[in-house]
Amino acid sequence: MHGRRLATTDEIIAIVSPGSDDELQRLESWAEKQGINVSPVELGENIDDVYDETRATLGVTFGGDGTFLEGIKTFAPRNVPLLGVNTGTLAFLARVEPDDLEAALEETLQGRATVDSRQQVQATAPGVDATGINDVMVRHVPPENPVDRKVTRLDVYADDEYVGQFEGSGIAVSTPTGSTGVALSADGPIHYPVNNHSLQLVPLHTHQMGVRPVVVPPSTELRIVTRGQASLQVDGGRAHTILSEDEEILVTGAEQPAHVVRTSYDDEYFPAIADKLGWGIRDADDDGPVELTSARTDESKADFLGQAMTIAKEAATSAGEPLRELHGQVESVTYKTDKSDIVTEADHQADRIITTVIGNEFPDHGIFSEESARQESEGPYTWLIDPLDGTGNFAHGNPNYSVSIALIKEGEPIMGVVYEPETDKLFSAMAGGDAYVDDTKIVTTNRDSLDESMLLSGYDPDGSFLSHFYQNSRGVRRIGSAALNLCYLASGSADAVWEYDTYPWDVAAGIVIARAAGATITDGADEPYELDLDIQDKERKELLGSNGPLHEELTDTLEGRVVDLPEQ
Template sequence: MQGRRLATTDEIIAIVSPDSDDVVTQLTAWTDDRGVDLSTVDVGDDIDDVYDENRATLGVTIGGDGTFLEGIKTFAPRNVPQLGVNTGTLSFLARVEPEDLEAALDEVIRGRAAVDSRQQVAVEGPGIDATGINDVMIEHVPPENPIDRKITRLDVYADDEYVGEFEGTGLAVSTPTGSTGVSLSANGPIHYPVNNHTLQLVPLHTHQLGVRPIVVSPSTELRIFTKGPASLLVDGGRAHRILETGEEILVTGAARLAHVVRTSYDDHFFTAISKKLGWDIRDVDDPPISAISSASVPDSAAARPGSPIDPDTAGSDTLERALTIATEAAEAAGEPLRELHGQVESIAVKSDKSDIVTEADHQANRIITTVIDNEFPEHGIVSEEQPRRKGEDGYTWVVDPLDGTGNFAHGNPNYSISIALLEDGTPAMGVVYVPETDELFSAIAGQGACKDGEPIETTDRDRLDESMLISGYDPDGTFLSHFYQESRGVRRLGSAALNLCYLASGSADATWEHDTNPWDVAGGLVIARAAGATITDERGEPFDFDLDADGRTALLGSNGSLHPALLDHLEDGLPTPVQ
């Protein structure tokens, strides 16, 4: 989950431990001031009466790690991101202190926090079907007579491969989030938990010197067979069962990740273990000078390209900064589109499909425009989905949150998000994101174009019979009828923004649009031109991008060398202009 998506938060549900009244009062005052709805629920209680799946919800836990784990149990199945406020003692998960609560929440709703996707662990077996974020512990059952045998034996398979027999006090299958304490006690590794999607099999008090912890992928199926009674606990007892001799359980990575919100007010992971566990290879309060530049963002975001930018320290280049913000906004808006696209594919009723498409447009547009407004409040915004807002400094954003609506409505993956920034009316920065394939096209005018960070450019073909063409809106079939037999084919994808990006990246040699809307082509224009494309109207005149154009504006784009042949062939099929 992208942290920028949190900018649209309109509801907070807080799970509250006892003796947290002062923090709840703080939170209530903050939500009242910001116009955010707040519901509070005692730890252990259900949230069904206050949770609305159609709202942008942030989960907050107020307590220690136990309360945080209850929050994961509640929020993760609902795909709700969670922020932990620490009112406990030794806390590794809830890392925002009460005095920083308001500042941390401000960071969240401005879209400047990060979201860690934490691997969960799932266990199935007789009488047990549970998920946890920390670990599954399988341990010996204490004997009634204290001098009786105190060990357990467990056979373990990884997929179809026999790992071996573990003899000792038990096993732990832990996530990177839950590995720290268990690994320390078993002389195993400490896992850096941020976006680390692995599982770790840790033998407990083994009786053999050569037995070591094992790291596996979350898709690995760990089948564990008991050779005696054993106690199974998930996340410290939030699910529990006594296993009988000869029973089998299956442990693997859970399909759904938990989303943990991290702000610059959190203790970073290595700071936390240094303070609380005596990690003594660093001075907690004196990091090296090379780390200072990333100290203002969470540890989850500091090493990631495109992390949230602090406007107070950002460079003066507006277009460079805008490119970063547009990238983050597009990727954040892509998440609800992917989620809703999956629903469209399974719905047969036309009216229900229409409702989902409308919701997809609305959610994506709200995320993008909120992020832009937070970072560039002085800029204008033009979107297909909302009234225009005039800017004050010559910069205007042009947004199409869902280009290819028809494709989306039919479960077709060829749809995109297009974001552009105009400088004095001219497209100067463009981003086009394809949610279903996770492709990102981007450019700043005059600086070259990229796909997923790698430079792209148009082809150099100059013969129609060697070229692949793309047709956009072509109501009377003029382009198709005149070029299908003369070329290697004419394809129609249904997204003008994508058409221009495929021209830019060399996947096609030319593209045609009978009529264009500014929001459909603004981002793709920057990308195609930066990659070397020639863009004109059907007469060969330079394409005039006009945000206020009234009437038809045709677009013919090519790699440049093919353009004369295109124009010659196209003119034969065009009506004679009225004198």
């Protein structure tokens, strides 16, 4: 999940532990000024009465790590990101201090916070079906008679491969987040938890010197078979049971991650480890810690266009999150009116995320989006946005839709980003530079023969483009997204693109990307294609894009074409 999406938060649900009334009052006072509703819930109570899945919600916990764990249990199944405020004592997870509450919230609502994806663990056994963020522990049950046997034997299998028999106090299966708890005390490694998706199997007080922790991917199915009575606990007892001999426990990575909000006001992870665990390797020498020198650049602090590119990428991928979620709902809806409501909501959510993020970062720029009121500016820069290009595809559950964001300077497109949510592909380019899909450079084809070429078309009102070119090429395809058509031209998936009518937000980003990849872009009369931001008359423009060598043959054929338009 992308932190930029948090810029559209309109609801905060706060789980409040005893003794946190002052912090709650400060939250409510701050939120009232922002026009955001706050719903406080006492620790241990259900949030169903206040949670509305249609609202952009941020979860907040006031307390220590125990309260934060309850927040994970509450918010993770609902895909709600969580910010932990430490009003307790010892905290590895809730890392915002009360003095920084308002500043951390301000950063979050500006879309500048990050959202960590945290691996969770799923445990299933007789009497238990639970998810945890820290660990699953299987341990011996203390005997009634203190002189009786105090160890347990557990057989462990990984994806049906026998790992071995563990004899001792038991075992822990921990996530990277839980690696600083029981697993660390049992000589397990510390895992950096941010976006780290793994599990580790750690023996507890084993009777064999050579037994070491094992790290496995989260898809691994760990089957633990008891060879005597054993206690099963998830996250320190938030779910627990007593198992008999020869019962089986299935432990694997949970499909649903937890989403943890991190701000610049959080206690950093490794200083927190050093402070709370006395980790001596961070003790600086007399000259202080050595400053890092690295070739890595911080794109957000580079030149203006680099910063704009970074913001556009973050805005596009953040908007892709709700589009993917709502696209899944469209696929399961039967009634047309319900589909229409979902598509409208998808357009609205994506547009709100993008315009809010760009407006926060560049308040002096104009913003021109298909889905919202135009924001004028006296300066030279305007953003052209189509938050959902390919609405018809989206409405029918087709994956060919995109998010298109372009930056225009004095009428000329200078930067473009097109994001394809269903494939997670991100196309981008700056005018005069190279074009990329993700981090891979892309270029157009060099075919110069029409009969070897694949063409893409947009709206073809009388079928004339299809009839003129289908037999003379290797096919004409209509995808339904002008932005994607231009990106496919740029990446060599097609040799030419024709659009009968375009709006500037349809094609601005794609034009930058296609030109940077080597494409030739003109109108139907072979004149340079120019964006017209004054579209009050609703006139649209014809666009022809090609790899270059094919362009003359395409324009010659188009000039001889007679278009019989349908009556209005």
